[in-house]
Amino acid sequence: MPNAHREIPYNYTSADDRQAVSFLLGRGVWQKLEALRARRVTGRSARLLMRFLGEVLVHRRNPYLTQELIEAPDRRRRFFLGLAQSLDVVEQNAGGESLVLEVIGECRRLLFEFRDEVTRAPEARARLRRALGAVVGRDEVHFDPFTLVSHSTDATDWRLHLPAAVVTPGEEDQLAPLLSAIAELGMKAIPRGAGTGLTGGAVPLRPGCVVVNTEKLNRIRGIEWRDFRLDDGRLVRAPVLSLEAGVITEAAMERAAGEGLVFATDPTSAWACTIGGNIAENAGGKDCVLWGTCIDNIVSFRIAMPS
Numbered sequence: 001m002p003n004a005h006r007e008i009p010y011n012y013t014s015a016d017d018r019q020a021v022s023f024l025l026g027r028g029v030w031q032k033l034e035a036l037r038a039r040r041v042t043g044r045s046a047r048l049l050m051r052f053l054g055e056v057l058v059h060r061r062n063p064y065l066t067q068e069l070i071e072a073p074d075r076r077r078r079f080f081l082g083l084a085q086s087l088d089v090v091e092q093n094a095g096g097e098s099l100v101l102e103v104i105g106e107c108r109r110l111l112f113e114f115r116d117e118v119t120r121a122p123e124a125r126a127r128l129r130r131a132l133g134a135v136v137g138r139d140e141v142h143f144d145p146f147t148l149v150s151h152s153t154d155a156t157d158w159r160l161h162l163p164a165a166v167v168t169p170g171e172e173d174q175l176a177p178l179l180s181a182i183a184e185l186g187m188k189a190i191p192r193g194a195g196t197g198l199t200g201g202a203v204p205l206r207p208g209c210v211v212v213n214t215e216k217l218n219r220i221r222g223i224e225w226r227d228f229r230l231d232d233g234r235l236v237r238a239p240v241l242s243l244e245a246g247v248i249t250e251a252a253m254e255r256a257a258g259e260g261l262v263f264a265t266d267p268t269s270a271w272a273c274t275i276g277g278n279i280a281e282n283a284g285g286k287d288c289v290l291w292g293t294c295i296d297n298i299v300s301f302r303i304a305m306p307s
Contacts, residue, residue, distance in 0.1 A: 005017040005018065007046070007047075007050045008020050008021075008050045008053050008054045008057065009050065009051055009054040010054040010055065010057065010058040011054055011057055011058070012058070013057075013061065013159065017030075017050075018030050020053065020057055021033060021053060023057075023160075024053060024056060024057060024060075024110060025106050025107070025110060026106075029103055029106050032099050032102060032103050033049075033103060035099060036099055036100065036103070044093070045089070045090045045093045045094070045100075048086045048087075048089055048090050049086075049087075049090055049103070049107070051086065052083055052086050052087060052107060052111075053107075055079075055083060056083070056110060056111070056114055059079075059114075060114065060162075061159065061162070062149075063145035063148040063149050063162055064145040064149075066118065066121075066145075066162075067144075067145050069118045070118055070121045070122060076118060076119075080111065080115045083111055084108075084111060087104055087107055087108060087111070090104055091104050124164070125143050125165070127185070128141060128143075128164065128165050128185065128210075129141045129143075129165075131181050131184070131185055132165065132167050132178065132181055132182070132210070134181070135169075135174055135177045135178045135181055136167055136168070136169045136170070136174050136178060140167060140168045140169065140170070141165055141166075141167055142165065142166040142167070142168065143165055143166075147166045148162045148163055148166065149162070150195070151163050151166045151192065151195070151202075151211045151213065152203070152204060153195070153202075153203055154192075154195045154196065154197040154198070154199075154200060154201065154202045154203055155195065155196050155197060155198050155269075156197070156198055156199070156200050156203065158200050158203050159203070160203060160204060160205055160206075161204045161205070161206060161207050161209065162204070163190070163204050163209050163210060163211040164187060164207070164208055164209060164210055165210050165211075166210070166211045166213055167210060167211070167212050167213065168213045168215070168216055169212065169214070169216065169217065170216040170217070171217075172217060172244060172302075172304070175212070175304035176304045176305060176306065176307070178212065179212075179304060179305065179306040180306040180307070182210050182212075182306075183306050185210075186208070187208045187209065187210050188204075188206065188208060188209045188210070189209070189210055189212055190202060190203075190204060190209050190210070190211045190212065191212050191214060191245075191276065191280070192211050192212065192213050192214065192277075193213075193214055193215065193245065193246060193273060193274030193275075193276045193277035193280075194215065194248070194269075194272045194273050194274050194277060196269040196272050196273040196277065197273075197277060197280075197281050199281060201277075201280055201281060202277075214244075214245045214246040214274065214276050215246045215274065216246060217244040217245050217246035217247075217276075218244060218246040218247050218248070218251075218274075219243075219244045219247070220241070220242075220243055220244075220247055220251065220252065220255055221242035221243065221244075222241075222242060223239050223240065223241050223242075223255070223256070223259055223261070224239070224240050224242065225237050225238070225239055225240075226238060226239075226240050226299075239256075239259070239261055240299050241255065241256055241261075241263065243275045244275070245274060245275055245276030245279075246274050246275070246276065247274060247275045248270075248271070248272065248273070248274060249263075249265060249266075249267065249269075249270040249271075249273050249274065249275060249278060249283075250270045250271050250272075252275060253266065253270060262287070262291070264287055264288070264290075264291030264292065264296075264297045265278050265283055265284065265285070265287075265288075265293070265294040265297060266284075266285035266286065266287045266288075267283040267284065267285045268285060270285070278294040279294055279295065279298065279301065281294075282294050282295045
């Protein structure tokens with residue numbers, strides 16, 4: 001593959017240098033680096049620059065490392081001082097080359113933004129806990145590294161940004177005020193079930209996203225027989241299983257089977273995936289040949305809006 005360079009250290013992602021630099025600094029900076037690549041003499045400045053990018057990339061992608069910077073002021077000071085010194089060395093060796101100076105300017109901007117982001121993290125998280133905790137309870141607003149990294153992707157393993165927070169509401173009537181609170185903070189909400197999807201539907205695509213995990217909304221309300229009028233005018237009675245969004249699909253299937261019925265949606269991840277995710281992804285399985293996919297089997301659903 002052309003330009004599939006892998007010189008950035010600590011890059012344990014599937015992204016090559018072009019993708020990593022474009023993610024951190026934009027495509028324009030990558031084009032400038034490509035132009036400079038052909039002019040290398042010793043490569044020392046290039047190695048320092050790649051190391052700078054690798055350090056920022058791994059600390060932004062790894063919440064355990066980010067948490068260390070947040071909790072340890074001395075380590076944070078040494079970390080950012082070291083990065084700034086690396087950029088100073090590259091600038092000193094640039095000999096006034098305008099293209100190098102432009103790249104260094106963009107790197108300094110990235111460094112300032114990242115340092116500001118880490119320094120302000122405790123204050124930002126306290127504000128989030130106050131606003132969202134007022135709706136769901138403070139203990140249901142999570143910032144620990146394990147929760148953040150596990151909610152940064154679905155089964156695609158496509159990781160772009162860590163969520164700013166993960167919220168785990170336990171009641172349906174918390175969802176609308178929760179979405180309103182997230183909007184008032186100027187942030188985006190991403191609903192998520194078990195994270196078994198394969199389309200990237202639960203992946204934060206930008207900074208400032210709050211993942212709303214619905215797994216605690218797992219009540220099975222029961223089966224009710226209802227009257228339905230068909231297109232040809234006939235009246236029929238059919239069973240309807242009422243569920244909350246976080247119910248595991250296999251649990252719904254077992255409940256239906258206990259009544260001698262078939263729950264038609266049968267994705268291969270039924271042991272883990274949730275009803276809300278089935279609806280969002282229009283899930284199906286081998287039984288969809290007989291019964292259709294998830295959306296074909298919905299009688300009705302309720303949706304929470306910020307209003």
